[in-house]
Amino acid sequence: NNEALQLEILNFLDKNGKIEDSMNFKFEGKNVDQLVFLGALNSLTSKDMVVYKQIENEKWNVTAEGNEIAETGSHEAKVFNAIPAGDEGITIADLTAKVGPAAKIGQGKAFKNKWISKKGDRLVRNVASIQDKTQEDLKIIKETNNHSDANTLKDLKKRKLIDRQKITSYSVEKGEKFSTTIVKQATDITYEMLQNGSWKDVSFKKYNFDAEGIQPKGGYLHPLMKVREEFRQIFFQMGFSEMPTNKFVESSFWNFDALFQPQQHPARDLQDTFFLKDPATTNEFPEDYLERVRNTHEKGGYGSIGYGYNWSREETQKLILRTHTTSVSSHMLYTLAQKMKENGKFEPAKYFSIDRVFRNETVDATHLAEFHQVEGFIADYDLNLGHLIGVLNDFFHRMGVDKIKFKPAYNPYTEPSMEIFSYHAGLDEWVEIGNSGMFRPEMLRPMGLPENVRVIAWGLSLERPTMIKYSIDNIRELLGHKCDIEMIQNNPICRLEKKMGREL
Ligand code: PHE
Structure with missing residues (x-):
């Protein structure tokens, strides 16, 4: 027991003033291992109760053969x-x-x-x-671990009858705060100590500034944010600019109507979209554009016959949580058309966004009521489906996805539309990874964009690639209240094996 040893050291010093050499110090009648002795010394020196110096000793030990000779003669x-x-x-x-x-x-x-x-x-x-001098010498060395004649030691060592051992021991004296009782030291000042003034008499343990610190608990990036950063870098490499997405609440107008999504469309039902209660509506729209949107829905134009129903302003005014980031894209395209009006010339543009969207879904292992979309579009003269396929190949290739396939699909706002599938080697299956298309003239022309300006666009979820990258198979473990904070603290940095682009 270390504390008993400490007390024994203090009592010895009290009686004798000094321990000349700890090698000869006895505790409970036995010599003490020098490392154990040092442990006790360090506890006492941290309280300034003792001071010590190191002594470097040589010690001679008799070997097995030497021992045999010491017993039975040379x-x-x-x-x-x-x-x-x-x-x-x-x-x-x-x-x-x-x-x-x-x-x-x-x-x-x-x-x-x-x-x-x-x-x-x-x-x-x-x-x-x-x-028999050899036997006598060995007996002396066995007793004292030393011999007065250096030549004898040299000779016996050469005959492999003895060995030299280096050991460190200590000489100990009383310290500044010497005492024969050990006071337990406080590690921290407490509220009570401050209240009752006992801090004045308490002995405090010294700080150990060499101790390793505790890992700080703040500031870990969620895996989704790590993967988002990788996607952002891919877009930046491809020359895209980021759209502002700080707008979770959107009007039905920008989320649906501007996208030529009819007002009876099932996606606009309560079951699919979160509607706001307070405020429930907005009335801020560019009125001339809104009229052109109404006209296109009701009667068509630009080569379209429209939907032929009575478009309702009440419906378009409803505030919702945006169901896709295409609402952000529609806003941006409208802004580009306004700029064109000012400059007299359309400037080709490439934009992307990555942010949260909301859908009134029944939550299960693969669906949440909120998730993230990655979306990009290119607006330029005379783009066609070939450009879209080329850009998608480039985009997914940069992510490390090389085998992709397209399947015709339907979106109210794109024509043609294509779902994007990637071959998943683990599943030995083609899995859907995104949706894409060319925005319809019924969407672009009311904004004021010229006929030969075409827009190719695509979108995908951020959650799916993140779950694949981090081997998470339940989306609720990634996002939401069941998400394990430790998973976020411990998950590694993300590197998509970003590849060089494919020139078109
Ligand atoms: N908005 C679509 C979705 O929510 C994705 C998409 C974006 C499709 C752009 C085509 C063009 O799935």
Whole structure:
């Protein structure tokens, strides 16, 4: 127990003033591991109760072979002891049989010490008795881990009977705040301490400025925002500008009527669209344009016969949560037509938007009442379906989607219209990834755009590619109240393998 050791150190210092060398310090009757001792010292020094210095020591240990000699004597002593006193001595064969493998090295040493000599083919004792210095030296080293004679140490090390070990120990003295009791330190000042004034007497733990900090909890990007940024970069690479999308509430006029979507269209039902209650309507429209839209719905024009119904102003005034970002595109195209009027010339344009849209859907694993759309359009002279197919190939290629197919589709505002399918290798299936088309003259001409200005456009959801990228199979785990905050904190940065464009 570290605290018991700390107390023992303090009591020792109280009695003796100093610990000369922690190597000799005993705790509960035993030597203390120096690392454990250091742990106790660091606790005490952090409170300024002690100060210490490091001591670098050398320690000699007896090896297994050295230990054997310390117990039973050196090889040369064994050889001497095996030779009987007197003149007849012993044969080398008998000696080897008696002493074992030590006989060979032992003989050499014993000859060198002049303890034995040869008489014919026998070995005899040269002296009456011997002093086994090797055994004595090893016994000393075993006891004290040291020897006073440096040459002895060198010699025994060479014979692999001893080993040197380097160890660090400590000399310890009383510190500024020495005491024999350990006061628990406070880590923080509390409201109570401030209230009752006890902070004046409390000992505070020092701050450890080297400690690793806690990961900050703020500022993580949602995966949808990461993928959005990748899409934005693709559009920017292709020379598109971003449309302002900060308008969740839109009139039915810009969301539907301007797009030549008839007022009886099922998408405009309560079941599909969120209508606002307060305020429920708006009355701010460019009236001349609104009249042209009414006319086109009722009677047609520009080569169209229209829908032939009575267009209602009440219906167009209704405020809704926008059901698609095409409302933003229609606004922008109208603005471009206004600019053309001012400049006397139409300027080709490429625009995109990525933002939230709202639909009155029954929520399930693949549908939410709100999601994000990615939408782009190009307005230029004499564009045709070939341009749309080319641009879509380029766009999806830059996202890393190479196999795409088109299927004829229907939108009230585009003709022709195409759904875009991509081959999903994992599913071994063609999956729908977007919708596209050429905006109808019934949409563009009332705005004031000339007949030969055509607009190609496409849209897709941001959620689908994000779910594929992050392997999320339930949309409710991505967005909404069931979304796991930790998922957002931990999910990696997004890199669509953006490729170079395909020139048209
Ligand atoms: N507005 C369409 C949708 O909500 C997408 C689209 C945009 C289709 C542009 C054609 C042209 O799915």
